[in-house]
Amino acid sequence: MLYDAFEMQCDLAQQTRAWGRVLHQAVSPWAGLGEPVTWWSAGARMMMRTGLTFARPAYGIETVKVGNREVPVTEEPVLATPFGTLLRFRKDIDTEQPKVLVVAPLSGHFATLLRGTVRTLLPDHDVYITDWHNARDVPLSEGAFGFDDYVDHLMQFLRAMRGGGHVLAVCQPTVQALAAAAVMAEAKDAAVPRSMTLMAGPVDCRISPTSVNTLATSKPIAWFEKNLIATVPRRHKGAGRRVYPGFMQVSAFVAMNTKRHVQGHTDLFWHMANGETGKAEAIAGFYDEYFAVLDLAAEFYIETVKTVFQDYTLAKNELTYRGNPIDMRSVRRTALMTVEGERDDICAVGQTMAAHDLCTSLPPHMRSHHLQAGVGHYGVFSGRKWEGQTYPLVRNFIQSHD
Known part of the structure; x- marks a missing residue:
C-alpha cells in the first residue's frame, strides 16, 4: 500500500x-x-x-585533462550482475596509473552522486566505480541481495580489475570495504587491495552519535521491517520484491x-x-x-541497520561473513587511510577513524588519518576543499602504496 x-x-x-x-x-x-x-x-x-526521478543520471564525464592535454573518457562496463555493474572510466592514454575502485553507498541515491569524486580522481588514476542498480528494476527471480552479497560484489569487482587495485569507499560501504579486505586477506586472495581510503563512514556509531544513529537505535529492528519496507508494484520489473524505497530515504x-x-x-x-x-x-x-532515487533490497537495508547501527558488530570485531567470523587483525597488506569532516552531522568525527583500532596488525607507515576542517558530510568527498585540500593527501597516500 x-x-x-x-x-x-x-x-x-x-x-x-x-x-x-x-x-x-x-x-x-x-x-x-x-x-x-x-x-x-x-x-x-x-x-x-x-x-523524483528513478533512472540513473548520466555521469557526463567526457574528457579529462591529463598532464597538458585533454583526453577522452569512455564508460566501459567491466562486469555486470543483476544488482550492480563494475564501471570503468577508460582514458585514451598509454601511461599506467594506479587502479582505484570507488565504492558508492547504497543509500537511496545512484552512484552518480560521486561524479565529482570520480572527476577529481581521474587525471591521476585508472578509476572504476560500483554502479549499483535500482532494486525495483531487478526481477524477483534474481534472488536476494544482502549485506554479504554487497561484500561479494566488492571482492568480485576487485578480482575483475586484475589485481593491484586500491579502494576508496564513501560513507555506508566503509564497513563492507573493511569486511572485504579482511576476508580476502584471510583467504590470501591475490586481488586484495593495496590500500583502502575510508571516507566519512559509520565504522563505530557508538562514538558521538548523530541524529541518524539515534534514529537507528530508537526502534527495534521489527519496527523498521514493518514501517519502512514496501513491495514493488506490478508495473515495474522487480514486481513483488521487498525494498526500502529510495523516496523514503x-x-x-x-x-x-x-x-x-x-x-x-x-x-x-x-x-x-x-x-x-x-x-x-x-x-x-x-x-x-x-532527487534521483533508487530502491534498496529490503534484506540489505535491514541487515545494515542491525549490523552497523544497532549491534555494532564491526566496531566490536564480531562481524561475520557467510556465517564465519571476520578478524580485522588479518588485514596486513592493505594500507589504511581514514578521512572525516569536522562538521559532519551524518557520520560524526571519530566514527571512521575507529577503523585504525580494528586493523591493529598494520604498522604506522601503512596508516593515515585526515580531519578536513570546515566541511560537512558531502564536503568530505566533493567540492572545493575536497579537490584542493583532501584529495592531494589521498592521491599521495595511494601512490605511496601502489
Whole structure:
C-alpha cells in the first residue's frame, strides 16, 4: 500500500510537469517583457521540476585533462550482475596509473552522486566505480541481495580489475570495504587491495552519535521491517520484491535539513526569475542528482541497520561473513587511510577513524588519518576543499602504496 500510494503521487507529479511545460511554452514568447512574465516563466520551470526521478543520471564525464592535454573518457562496463555493474572510466592514454575502485553507498541515491569524486580522481588514476542498480528494476527471480552479497560484489569487482587495485569507499560501504579486505586477506586472495581510503563512514556509531544513529537505535529492528519496507508494484520489473524505497530515504534526508532545502528552492526560483542562469543551473544540477532515487533490497537495508547501527558488530570485531567470523587483525597488506569532516552531522568525527583500532596488525607507515576542517558530510568527498585540500593527501597516500 505504501508504494502504491507513492505511485499515485508520481502520477500527479507527472501531470504537474506537463502543465508546467504548457505554461512555459505559453509565456516564453513574452519573456522579454520583464516582470511579471519572468515570474510566470520561473514558476512554470519549477512546476516542470516536480517529483523524483528513478533512472540513473548520466555521469557526463567526457574528457579529462591529463598532464597538458585533454583526453577522452569512455564508460566501459567491466562486469555486470543483476544488482550492480563494475564501471570503468577508460582514458585514451598509454601511461599506467594506479587502479582505484570507488565504492558508492547504497543509500537511496545512484552512484552518480560521486561524479565529482570520480572527476577529481581521474587525471591521476585508472578509476572504476560500483554502479549499483535500482532494486525495483531487478526481477524477483534474481534472488536476494544482502549485506554479504554487497561484500561479494566488492571482492568480485576487485578480482575483475586484475589485481593491484586500491579502494576508496564513501560513507555506508566503509564497513563492507573493511569486511572485504579482511576476508580476502584471510583467504590470501591475490586481488586484495593495496590500500583502502575510508571516507566519512559509520565504522563505530557508538562514538558521538548523530541524529541518524539515534534514529537507528530508537526502534527495534521489527519496527523498521514493518514501517519502512514496501513491495514493488506490478508495473515495474522487480514486481513483488521487498525494498526500502529510495523516496523514503531521500525524504528522511530532506527532513533533517528542511529549512536548507526550502531556501534552496526559493533561491532557485529567484535566480530563474532574475535571469541568473549560472546560479540557477548550479542549484538545479544539485537537486537533479539529489532527487534521483533508487530502491534498496529490503534484506540489505535491514541487515545494515542491525549490523552497523544497532549491534555494532564491526566496531566490536564480531562481524561475520557467510556465517564465519571476520578478524580485522588479518588485514596486513592493505594500507589504511581514514578521512572525516569536522562538521559532519551524518557520520560524526571519530566514527571512521575507529577503523585504525580494528586493523591493529598494520604498522604506522601503512596508516593515515585526515580531519578536513570546515566541511560537512558531502564536503568530505566533493567540492572545493575536497579537490584542493583532501584529495592531494589521498592521491599521495595511494601512490605511496601502489
